[in-house]
Amino acid sequence: MTNAKAFAALADPTRREVFERLARGPSAVGELAHGLPVSRPAVSQHLKVLKEAGLVTDRPDGTRRVYQIDPKGLGQIRAWLDQFWDAALEAFKAEVERRDESEDSDNGKEEP
Amino acid sequence: MTNAKAFAALADPTRREVFERLARGPSAVGELAHGLPVSRPAVSQHLKVLKEAGLVTDRPDGTRRVYQIDPKGLGQIRAWLDQFWDAALEAFKAEVERRDESEDSDNGKEEP
DNA sequence: CTCATCAGTTAGTCATGACTTACGGTAAGC
DNA sequence: GCTTACCGTAAGTCATGACTAACTGATGAG
Numbered sequence: 001m002t003n004a005k006a007f008a009a010l011a012d013p014t015r016r017e018v019f020e021r022l023a024r025g026p027s028a029v030g031e032l033a034h035g036l037p038v039s040r041p042a043v044s045q046h047l048k049v050l051k052e053a054g055l056v057t058d059r060p061d062g063t064r065r066v067y068q069i070d071p072k073g074l075g076q077i078r079a080w081l082d083q084f085w086d087a088a089l090e091a092f093k094a095e096v097e098r099r100d101e102s103e104d105s106d107n108g109k110e111e112p
Numbered sequence: 113m114t115n116a117k118a119f120a121a122l123a124d125p126t127r128r129e130v131f132e133r134l135a136r137g138p139s140a141v142g143e144l145a146h147g148l149p150v151s152r153p154a155v156s157q158h159l160k161v162l163k164e165a166g167l168v169t170d171r172p173d174g175t176r177r178v179y180q181i182d183p184k185g186l187g188q189i190r191a192w193l194d195q196f197w198d199a200a201l202e203a204f205k206a207e208v209e210r211r212d213e214s215e216d217s218d219n220g221k222e223e224p
Numbered sequence: 225c226t227c228a229t230c231a232g233t234t235a236g237t238c239a240t241g242a243c244t245t246a247c248g249g250t251a252a253g254c
Numbered sequence: 255g256c257t258t259a260c261c262g263t264a265a266g267t268c269a270t271g272a273c274t275a276a277c278t279g280a281t282g283a284g
Contacts, residue, residue, distance in 0.1 A: 004125060011123030012272080013116060023196040026203065029231060042273055044232060059207075063230045063281045068207060069200040078193055081186060084135040088181040091138065095169075095180060124242075141261060154243055156262060175251045175260045 002054070003080045006073045009053035014038060015046045019069070022056060026068035114166070115192045118185045121165040126150060127158045131181070134168060138180035 010016055018032055029047065033040035047067055050056045054073035059066050121127055130144055141159065145152035159179055162168045166185035171178050 004128075007119065007123045007128070011120045014272080016116075016119070020196075023199050026207070030229095038272085039274060040231080041233085041275085045272080048232085057207075060281095063228095065231060068203055069196065071197070071200045071204050074193060074197060074200055078190070078197070081190055081193070084132075084181065085183075085186060085190070087135050088183045088186055091135075091180050092183050095138070095171075126242080142259090150242085151244060152260090153245085153262075157242080160262085172251095175258095177261060 003076045005049075005053040006055060006077050009049050009055055009073075010077075012046070012049075014042070015050060018043065018046050019050065019055060022067055022069050026066050028061070028064040028066050030064070032067070115188045117161075117165040118167060118189050121161050121167055121185075122189075124158070124161075126154070127162060130155065130158050131162060131167060134179055134181050138178050140173070140176045140178050142176070144179070 010019065014036065017036065021027060021032060021035075029040060029044055032047075033043040036043060047056060047058070050073075051058060051067075054070055054076065056067050057070045059068075122131065126148065129148065133139060133144060133147075141152060141156055144159075145155040148155060159168060159170070162185075163170060163179075166182055166188065168179050169182045171180075
């Protein structure tokens with residue numbers, strides 16, 4: 001699936017940090033590298049991964065290159081999560097009820 | 113923060129597969145391993161990671177151990193994404209408008 | 225044209241983690 | 255009691271990827 005790249009991209013702490021900074025506004029590579037504990041080429045490589053995951057877009061500006069968040073990749077992850085959200089809540093509720101029944105036969109009563 | 117473990121956990125394809133299967137209903141370790149291209153201990157290790165990430169819970173059932181989805185970790189990721197969702201859409205809209213203005217001033221001609 | 229600045233790419237190193245095999249531990253059945 | 259089934263853990267191997275240093279490429283100013 002396409003969300004594989006997005007999850008793999010956001011799994012790295014440095015990449016999440018870059019992503020969070022871009023969420024506060026568009027920025028160039030040098031700006032991002034300044035303030036991060038890694039070199040500029042490292043940031044450039046991270047941005048490449050984020051771009052291929054559909055999480056950011058880039059636009060040339062003279063010799064600089066401005067990056068910003070792309071809602072596309074973000075939306076894919078949200079859709080994937082929402083797919084399980086309802087099922088997860090339902091299963092969890094069923095489990096709680098099952099435990100209540102188990103304690104019912106095991107103990108005797110639960111609180112009103 | 114805490115969502116770091118959840119993202120790292122869902123970054124692995126095998127772990128996502130396990131998670132998706134658990135979304136279709138609770139299951140034991142052996143059941144999950146049967147049908148996956150990895151060994152049973154591998155599934156056990158994956159479940160440990162998912163559990164530490166707050167994505168699944170386990171409950172003993174005789175000699176078996178039944179796992180199911182825990183909404184907690186899922187909710188953390190959703191909250192983290194929603195934090196950037198509005199900002200991302202707004203920034204993206206602003207960028208589109210900026211490009212429109214730029215193309216407006218320069219006629220719409222492209223290179224051959 | 226020349227120089228300086230900004231960014232992407234390559235080569236190479238090093239740590240992390242995904243996997244298998246082998247082992248130990250516990251609950252149910254004979 | 256012994257045996258079987260199921261699961262977690264330890265040790266060890268191997269691939270992936272995050273990083274730096276050095277190089278190449280493109281744009282702007284003088």
